[in-house]
Amino acid sequence: MDIKDKLKKILVEDLNLEELTPEEIDDNAPLFGEGLGLDSLDAVELVVLVQKHFGIEIKDMEEGRTAFQSVNALAAYIAGRLAAA
Amino acid sequence: MTHPWPVAITGLGCICAAGTNVDACMEALYSGQRAPAEPSRFTSSHPTRYPVFEVTGFSEPEELLRTSALGLHAAQEAIADAGLDQEMLRGLRVGVCVGTTVASAMNNEQFCRDYRAGLDPDLEPINRIMRSNPAAVIAREFGFTGPCQTVVNACASGTDAVGLAASWIRGGICDLVIAGGADELGRITYNGFISLMITDETPCKPFDKNRKGLNLGEGAGMLILESEAVRTMRNQAALSFLLGYGSACDAHHLTAPRPDGEGLRYAIAEALSCCGTKAESIAFVNAHGTGTPDNDRVESRVLADLFPGIPFLSTKGYTGHTLGAAGAIEAVFTVACLQRGIIPGSAGFTTPDPDLGGTPIEECTKIEGQVALSESLAFGGNNSVILLGTRGAA
Amino acid sequence: MRITIKGIGAVGGFGCGVTDLAAALESGLGRVTEMTVPAAQGPLQIPAFRSETERLEGFVPKRTLRRIDHYSKMGLLGAYLALQDGGLLGSDLSRLGVVVASGYGATATTFAFLDSIIGDGDICASPTHFANSVHNAAAANISIMLGAKGPSLTVSQFDMSVPSALLSARQWLAEERVDAVLFGAIDELSDLTGYLWHRQYGTQHPFTISPLDTDQDSSIIGEGAAFLLLTRMDDNRAYCLIDNIDTGSLPEGKLFSPPDDALLLLGADGHRELGTRYRATIPALSRVACYTPIYGSMPAAAAFDIAAGALILQNGLAYPIPGVAGCNMDGLQVPLETTRVCALRLAGRNEYGAVSLSRL
Numbered sequence: 001m002d003i004k005d006k007l008k009k010i011l012v013e014d015l016n017l018e019e020l021t022p023e024e025i026d027d028n029a030p031l032f033g034e035g036l037g038l039d040s041l042d043a044v045e046l047v048v049l050v051q052k053h054f055g056i057e058i059k060d061m062e063e064g065r066t067a068f069q070s071v072n073a074l075a076a077y078i079a080g081r082l083a084a085a
Numbered sequence: 086m087t088h089p090w091p092v093a094i095t096g097l098g099c100i101c102a103a104g105t106n107v108d109a110c111m112e113a114l115y116s117g118q119r120a121p122a123e124p125s126r127f128t129s130s131h132p133t134r135y136p137v138f139e140v141t142g143f144s145e146p147e148e149l150l151r152t153s154a155l156g157l158h159a160a161q162e163a164i165a166d167a168g169l170d171q172e173m174l175r176g177l178r179v180g181v182c183v184g185t186t187v188a189s190a191m192n193n194e195q196f197c198r199d200y201r202a203g204l205d206p207d208l209e210p211i212n213r214i215m216r217s218n219p220a221a222v223i224a225r226e227f228g229f230t231g232p233c234q235t236v237v238n239a240c241a242s243g244t245d246a247v248g249l250a251a252s253w254i255r256g257g258i259c260d261l262v263i264a265g266g267a268d269e270l271g272r273i274t275y276n277g278f279i280s281l282m283i284t285d286e287t288p289c290k291p292f293d294k295n296r297k298g299l300n301l302g303e304g305a306g307m308l309i310l311e312s313e314a315v316r317t318m319r320n321q322a323a324l325s326f327l328l329g330y331g332s333a334c335d336a337h338h339l340t341a342p343r344p345d346g347e348g349l350r351y352a353i354a355e356a357l358s359c360c361g362t363k364a365e366s367i368a369f370v371n372a373h374g375t376g377t378p379d380n381d382r383v384e385s386r387v388l389a390d391l392f393p394g395i396p397f398l399s400t401k402g403y404t405g406h407t408l409g410a411a412g413a414i415e416a417v418f419t420v421a422c423l424q425r426g427i428i429p430g431s432a433g434f435t436t437p438d439p440d441l442g443g444t445p446i447e448e449c450t451k452i453e454g455q456v457a458l459s460e461s462l463a464f465g466g467n468n469s470v471i472l473l474g475t476r477g478a479a
Numbered sequence: 480m481r482i483t484i485k486g487i488g489a490v491g492g493f494g495c496g497v498t499d500l501a502a503a504l505e506s507g508l509g510r511v512t513e514m515t516v517p518a519a520q521g522p523l524q525i526p527a528f529r530s531e532t533e534r535l536e537g538f539v540p541k542r543t544l545r546r547i548d549h550y551s552k553m554g555l556l557g558a559y560l561a562l563q564d565g566g567l568l569g570s571d572l573s574r575l576g577v578v579v580a581s582g583y584g585a586t587a588t589t590f591a592f593l594d595s596i597i598g599d600g601d602i603c604a605s606p607t608h609f610a611n612s613v614h615n616a617a618a619a620n621i622s623i624m625l626g627a628k629g630p631s632l633t634v635s636q637f638d639m640s641v642p643s644a645l646l647s648a649r650q651w652l653a654e655e656r657v658d659a660v661l662f663g664a665i666d667e668l669s670d671l672t673g674y675l676w677h678r679q680y681g682t683q684h685p686f687t688i689s690p691l692d693t694d695q696d697s698s699i700i701g702e703g704a705a706f707l708l709l710t711r712m713d714d715n716r717a718y719c720l721i722d723n724i725d726t727g728s729l730p731e732g733k734l735f736s737p738p739d740d741a742l743l744l745l746g747a748d749g750h751r752e753l754g755t756r757y758r759a760t761i762p763a764l765s766r767v768a769c770y771t772p773i774y775g776s777m778p779a780a781a782a783f784d785i786a787a788g789a790l791i792l793q794n795g796l797a798y799p800i801p802g803v804a805g806c807n808m809d810g811l812q813v814p815l816e817t818t819r820v821c822a823l824r825l826a827g828r829n830e831y832g833a834v835s836l837s838r839l
Contacts, residue, residue: 015545016545017545018541018545019541019542037542039338040340040341041338041339041340041341041546041606041607041610044280044281044282044606045605045606045607047282048280048595048602048604048605048606051603052599052603057132057602059133060282060297061282086653086654129601130600130601131601132602178727180727186613189584189635189636190584190589190612190614191583191584191586191589191671191672192589192593192612194593194596194597197590197593197594197597197671198593198597200671200674201594201597203519204519205518205519205678208675208678211675215637218635218636218637221636221827221830224728229727229728230727230728230729231727232643232726232727233636233639233643233727234634234644234646234647235634235635235636236632236633236634237584237614237633237634237635238631238632238633239613239614239615245632249632249647252647252654253646253647253650255650255654256480256649256650256654258646258650272596272601273593276601276604276609277592277604277606277612278609279601279604280604280606280609281609281610332630332631333628333629334577334619334622334627334628334629334630334631335628336622336625336626336627336628337623339546339611339616339619339620339623340606340610347628348628351628464610464613464615465613465615465616465618465622465631466619466622466623466631467615467631
């Protein structure tokens with residue numbers, strides 16, 4: 001499973017977006033506000049989920065803010081961190 | 086109501102990282118001392134070490150949760166400060182109203198680890214929790230027969246406990262109430278607040294441009310609230326008065342404050358209305374000031390709107406955020422500052438933030454006026470405010 | 480000051496809503512099911528009164544519930560049902576206060592937070608579980624969903640949570656801080672509470688609670704939420720009045736004196752020691768009733784007692800005591816007609832909480 005598919009599965013299952021399937025999530029849709037409708041508590045949960053599933057620590061929200069723009073942005077961020085490791 | 090506002094405060098007790106009694110705490114505050122450090126009583130596998138404000142020179146008995154032992158310690162000081170002895174207390178209907186976040190939660194990590202590992206762990210950790218309800222512990226120790234209430238309103242618990250205690254006096258439910266808050270440091274809140282990403286890995290900097298979050302602390306604050314009938318009977322002077330209490334819920338978000346601070350505004354308005362206190366007569370505001378980006382922004386903007394030019398400070402730079410104890414410890418500090426006529430500098434603040442409503446007091450400052458406000462903002466959007474000071478000064 | 484109970488919202492083993500509660504009280508039949516508790520010797524089945532919360536989706540979109548745990552869901556459902564019953568659903572709730580009493584709080588989520596640390600290390604502590612495990616999470620969720628901007632209070636005083644919290648709720652109304660209070664009690668079943676139950680009572684499981692039989696333990700664990708919409712006395716459309724709330728500790732050996740002519744609603748729940756305490760604390764020839772066999776044993780049951788008392792006063796008639804055949808409390812009278820009820824909760828060595836209700 002590539003990073004994007006894994007991320008979508010995590011979003012749906014671990015953030016309990018029950019009415020969505022992973023396939024329905026648009027790669028470019030904003031995760032927060034209008035797009036998926038996530039909020040600040042989801043953001044910090046997502047930090048933990050990225051740590052748990054990819055072993056990547058996001059140290060502060062400044063960093064998180066850019067990474068969490070969309071599934072595409074987060075996947076690119078994770079790929080970059082994994083490559084640098 | 087059988088008893089009008091205000092309600093007399095006749096005793097104070099406090100224990101926190103700044104000191105093990107009220108005088109010691111005030112001395113530390115006025116001299117600008119603070120010593121946050123890595124936790125010594127527990128370990129964490131977290132890669133970053135976050136400083137905390139531990140109480141040193143205090144140990145709890147085996148049979149009690151540390152939280153309840155801290156509460157009892159502060160209650161003993163407050164009762165002695167009020168000149169009360171067992172004989173006097175026996176004839177009175179005494180209630181206990183205590184805020185906490187940790188105590189009374191069925192939350193023992195070792196027990197849960199062992200249970201999850203398939204063992205049948207010893208029940209003592211659970212029995213200790215059952216014995217340690219912080220209000221009941223105080224009532225039991227002194228043989229009080231009145232109502233007990235453990236307020237679990239997250240970080241506003243201590244302020245709410247004091248405000249609710251006043252309503253018990255006003256309603257004629259109690260002659261005297263031991264009111265305050267208590268909380269201990271532990272791995273659960275430590276990890277919880279780190280996970281919310283509102284913890285600073287350096288000493289906290291309330292209202293500073295470079296603030297990153299809070300540091301946790303522990304301790305307890307207790308106040309004796311007393312009816313006028315009892316006070317007259319025993320000819321006891323009041324240290325101060327509770328002049329008002331207000332609380333309102335943001336109804337906005339579980340962990341984030343409402344950006345416009347509407348709930349806090351309601352709570353302040355309600356507290357001022359109790360005795361008809363005018364905003365201009367407030368000498369200073371003891372703010373919640375946790376040092377988190379959101380809290381300090383919302384709170385300072387509301388203060389700038391409602392109390393322009395009135396000095397404010399946060400004492401969390403000296404104590405850390407003591408959660409359910411915070412409102413009570415800060416109520417004690419507020420009364421102690423009014424008595425001494427001086428407020429301490431807001432520890433940790435150095436750089437003004439143009440995004441905030443103003444800057445806190447930086448140095449020990451003499452105050453004019455005899456009324457002050459102490460406020461707490463909590464998880465779940467609870468905003469609670471108490472007004473303290475001299476009767477008739479409103 | 481006297482206040483009124485204007486609406487009831489109840490979620491428990493008996494079902495959901497005041498009609499289900501009244502029907503269960505009428506029939507005297509509790510719906511005992513089972514819960515599975517992981518234990519050292521493998522999964523155990525213990526009898527329990529469990530609550531369903533599906534009906535909540537009739538009040539709020541499912542999406543808004545995605546982060547809400549079972550504990551808060553029971554509370555939310557109880558809250559909506561009480562508002563609906565009291566005719567305030569859809570009204571402006573900006574001057575509504577919310578008070579929640581709970582013996583143990585959100586124990587499943589508290590445990591889930593610990594699991595996140597135990598399983599994956601401190602760095603994987605779940606902020607969502609942490610936020611929802613804070614004791615006032617249910618009250619906060621209720622205020623947020625309803626837009627209730629009055630004060631919010633959560634009290635955790637173990638078995639005395641309900642009478643203690645009710646004392647402060649009444650003060651809010653007396654001081655005119657709010658126009659109405661949504662008062663509720665919540666307790667939930669979880670691995671932890673089930674396991675502790677098992678450790679205390681072992682594998683001998685009763686089929687039904689015989690609360691007045693002090694010769695044996697017959698307690699069955701329950702979960703649920705009982706909410707009451709409280710207002711100042713403003714009109715006659717209410718279940719009953721709350722005349723008085725009294726809580727504290729009784730001096731050793733002192734009998735509890737109920738208000739004249741009141742039917743004493745006992746909180747005895749099959750715990751042998753507790754039953755014995757009731758026997759030692761209430762005066763001989765007291766008029767009593769007890770309905771814990773309908774909702775089970777939990778600190779929040781004290782609010783179910785008050786709801787049952789409110790229904791009794793609305794009709795002026797008490798319900799028969801379920802399982803009264805096993806009563807060995809001599810000299811107790813079980814009346815039918817009554818205009819006053821006193822719900823009495825005892826706990827610990829000498830704690831008590833008494834809520835006195837009367838007919839409008």
